[in-house]
Amino acid sequence: MLEIDIFHERLKSFPSRYMKNFDYVWEWKISKENGVNSILSRKNLFEAHFRLSKILNRWQTYRNGDNTDSIGTLHQSLRNIAEAYDLIRNLSLLEFDKVPIEPLAEIWHELGRVKEADGKMNEQGIYSIIAVCKPLLLIWGQTLAFDSNVRKNLGGRFQIPKYQGKWVFSEWIDGMYQICEELNGSPECIKAIEKESHSRYGMNTPVPYGRFLDIYYFEGI
Numbered sequence: 001m002l003e004i005d006i007f008h009e010r011l012k013s014f015p016s017r018y019m020k021n022f023d024y025v026w027e028w029k030i031s032k033e034n035g036v037n038s039i040l041s042r043k044n045l046f047e048a049h050f051r052l053s054k055i056l057n058r059w060q061t062y063r064n065g066d067n068t069d070s071i072g073t074l075h076q077s078l079r080n081i082a083e084a085y086d087l088i089r090n091l092s093l094l095e096f097d098k099v100p101i102e103p104l105a106e107i108w109h110e111l112g113r114v115k116e117a118d119g120k121m122n123e124q125g126i127y128s129i130i131a132v133c134k135p136l137l138l139i140w141g142q143t144l145a146f147d148s149n150v151r152k153n154l155g156g157r158f159q160i161p162k163y164q165g166k167w168v169f170s171e172w173i174d175g176m177y178q179i180c181e182e183l184n185g186s187p188e189c190i191k192a193i194e195k196e197s198h199s200r201y202g203m204n205t206p207v208p209y210g211r212f213l214d215i216y217y218f219e220g221i
Contacts, residue, residue: 002186040082065115073119093209096180141208
């Protein structure tokens with residue numbers, strides 16, 4: 001079960017520059033998305049790519065990757081996942097068991113290939129977990145980024161690859177189901193996350209549960 005006091009402590013100590021990086025995309029997303037248009041629709045795609053590229057470079061998402069034009073591939077992949085993203089964008093981590101698998105799989109392969117040689121998908125579907133989850137965290141807010149600290153901390157209790165930087169799709173999905181269950185079993189922490197989100201981003205806006213849990217698990221379990 002998540003501890004509300006620990007949540008507040010870790011949120012307070014989290015470096016503000018990283019929160020600002022997330023907000024640079026998230027606040028723009030909130031301003032642009034409505035029932036019809038998403039940030040990956042044709043009229044918003046250029047700016048979505050620009051904002052994501054800026055933050056993902058700061059977060060060293062494609063460092064040591066095999067694609068010499070990862071940012072160019074990212075633009076193609078964002079365009080390709082627009083419909084899949086539209087199918088999941090209104091669903092939250094609280095209801096991850098209701099998120100359709102097909103669009104998630106499409107997103108997995110499209111974002112994963114951005115770090116692969118020549119931007120090609122691989123037959124095994126094995127990709128850098130952060131290549132998928134860092135951009136998806138920024139635009140959806142419901143997945144954790146799963147960087148090395150988070151993987152190490154979660155690996156003590158959850159069944160996820162603790163020391164592997166590359167995962168298969170089923171490993172990510174299984175990890176997300178476990179985190180969803182943990183979150184739903186912590187109603188006080190859900191309320192604390194929602195209160196913090198409403199304070200930062202306004203009422204009646206999507207709550208980025210994955211972002212706040214990424215902060216929580218970054219320093220421990």
